[in-house]
Amino acid sequence: DTEVTQTPKHLVMGMTNKKSLKCEQHMGHRAMYWYKQKAKKPPELMFVYSYEKLSINESVPSRFSPECPNSSLLNLHLHALQPEDSALYLCASSPTETLQNEQFFGPGTRLTVL
C-alpha cells in the first residue's frame, strides 16, 4: 500500500466550530507532514512529525493543533479558525525525516471557513 489517505475530502465549518482532519499511511513511514495550500500557490509547510514527535512547527497559529497518536496516523485539530484559513490541507509522509526522501502526498482536505 503506497497511499496516503485523508478524511474528510471537503469540510465546511464556522468560526466557532471545532473539527479535525485525519491522515493515515501504512507504508511504515516515520515522518509525517502537514502542508497548507492556497489556490494557485505552492504547498507551505506547517508541521513535521518524526517518530511521532513534533520536530518542526513553522510558527503556525495555535488554532491549529497537530497530533500524532501513532506511527500511521496524523491529525490536525481545528478551533476558532478564520475565513483566511480556507485552503487545501495536504498530509504527506516519507520514510524518515533525516534523509532526503520523496514525500508521498495525500489528496488533501479542502477546508472552507465561513
Added chain:
Amino acid sequence: GENVEQHPSTLSVQEGDSAVIKCTYSDSASNYFPWYKQELGKGPQLIIDIRSNVGEKKDQRIAVTLNKTAKHFSLHITETQPEDSAVYFCAASIATGGFKTIFGAGTRLFVKA
C-alpha cells in the same frame, strides 16, 4: 531562509514539443531537489528528483539538470503529451533541525493536442 524561484509561471506547448522549467535556490546548503506534478483535485506526486552530488538525471521523457555553482536546476520534458498538462513544482530540501522542503511558485503547463 531558503527561497526557491521558478519560471515560467505558465507554459503552453504543442503536443510533441519539449517543455523546460527553470528554478533557482538561495541556500547553498540545500542538497535535495525534487520535482512534483500536481493534477487538479490531487496532491503533488514526485516525478523526478536529484541530489547535489549528481549533475543530471533522466527517466524516460523527463530529465533534470543541476548546476550547484549557479544554484540552478531545470526540468526538461520531451515529446510532451496532453496528459502532461498539470502544475509542476520544483523544490529544495534543507536541513534545519530536520529536513524542510521549500517549494517554488509552480508552473502551469498546457499541452495542446
